[in-house]
Structure formats: C-alpha cells, structure tokens
Amino acid sequence: xxxxxxxxxxxxxxxxxxxxxxxxxxxxxxxxxxxxxxxxxxxxxxxxxxxxxxxxxxxxxxxxxxxxxxxxxxxxxxxxxxxxxxxxxxxxxxxxxxxxxxxxxxxxxxxxxxxxxxxxxxxxxxxxxxxxxxxxx
Numbered sequence: 001x002x003x004x005x006x007x008x009x010x011x012x013x014x015x016x017x018x019x020x021x022x023x024x025x026x027x028x029x030x031x032x033x034x035x036x037x038x039x040x041x042x043x044x045x046x047x048x049x050x051x052x053x054x055x056x057x058x059x060x061x062x063x064x065x066x067x068x069x070x071x072x073x074x075x076x077x078x079x080x081x082x083x084x085x086x087x088x089x090x091x092x093x094x095x096x097x098x099x100x101x102x103x104x105x106x107x108x109x110x111x112x113x114x115x116x117x118x119x120x121x122x123x124x125x126x127x128x129x130x131x132x133x134x135x136x137x
Contacts (some may be wrong), residue, residue: 003035005051007061014061014082021052022075024068025128030136046124048085048131049077060085062132064125082116085132093129100126 005022007015022033025047027113044066051059066079100122107119 002054003033003073003075005075005077007049007063007082009079009082010075012124014079014084015051015059015077017051017053019051019053019075020056023050024075024077025049025063026068026121033070033075035073037073041067041069044068044077044079046121047128049082060132060134062088062125062128066084083129085134087127088133090133090135092131093126093133094135097126097130098121 002018002020003013003022005017005019006013020035024031024033024042025045027043027045031042044063046065047063048065049061051061053059062083063077063079064081064086066077067078068075100119104119104123109115110116
C-alpha cells in the first residue's frame with residue numbers, strides 16, 4: 001500500500017501523488033515515513049524533503065519550514081514555501097549559498113541577535129536549495 005503525499009505551500013500545491021516513502025526534515029532530525037506509519041504531527045525545519053515514487057527514484061524538494069501530519073497512509077505537508085529540486089539552478093543556488101554563508105559568519109561575530117536570526121534563516125534556505133538541486137552544502 002502506498003502513501004498519498006501532498007505538499008502544500010500558500011501559493012500552490014507542490015506535490016500531490018502516491019509515493020512509497022518520504023523522508024522529512026523534522027526539527028528533531030530526519031524522519032522516514034513508510035506505509036502503515038503511526039499517526040503523528042511534526043514541525044519541519046528548513047531543509048530537503050525526499051519522496052520516493054513508485055519508479056524507485058528519489059525526488060528532492062526544498063522546504064522552508066512548516067508542519068507535517070501523518071495519518072491513514074496520508075502525509076500532508078504544509079510549508080511556508082517549497083521548490084522542486086529539478087527547478088533550481090545549481091549555479092545560482094551555490095552563489096546564493098556563498099553569500100548567505102558569508103552573512104551568517106559575519107553575524108556570528110556580531111552582537112545583533114536579530115541579524116543573527118535573519119542570517120541563520122537565509123543560510124538554511126540557501127543550503128536547502130543547493131542540496132535539493134543536487135549540490136553539496
């Protein structure tokens with residue numbers, strides 16, 4: 001029995017299909033979901049969700065935080081934003097990551113807590129985009 005997986009952002013449905021397995025970027029670490037999983041609700045970190053379809057290939061999707069509900073072989077993911085990995089330009093994502101990393105490192109050495117929070121979020125988003133596009137970050 002397959003899972004029905006729906007990934008919903010405020011502006012669009014990013015994914016709505018059956019899948020064999022899902023790996024979620026939970027706030028407590030990577031969380032694998034298979035058919036028959038116990039019902040649960042979990043917060044999601046900015047990171048890469050991976051969906052394994054019936055053809056056994058993994059599809060990476062960059063998520064920008066949200067929540068996931070698992071119940072009756074249905075995985076519903078509500079996110080702030082999401083991008084399919086194959087729609088991300090890897091070179092642009094790497095450039096964005098380099099800029100975000102520099103901003104993050106600068107903010108770590110400063111005293112402005114708000115700037116550190118903002119830089120950390122930008123760094124996580126940029127890293128997730130590079131990873132979803134197939135790069136290393």
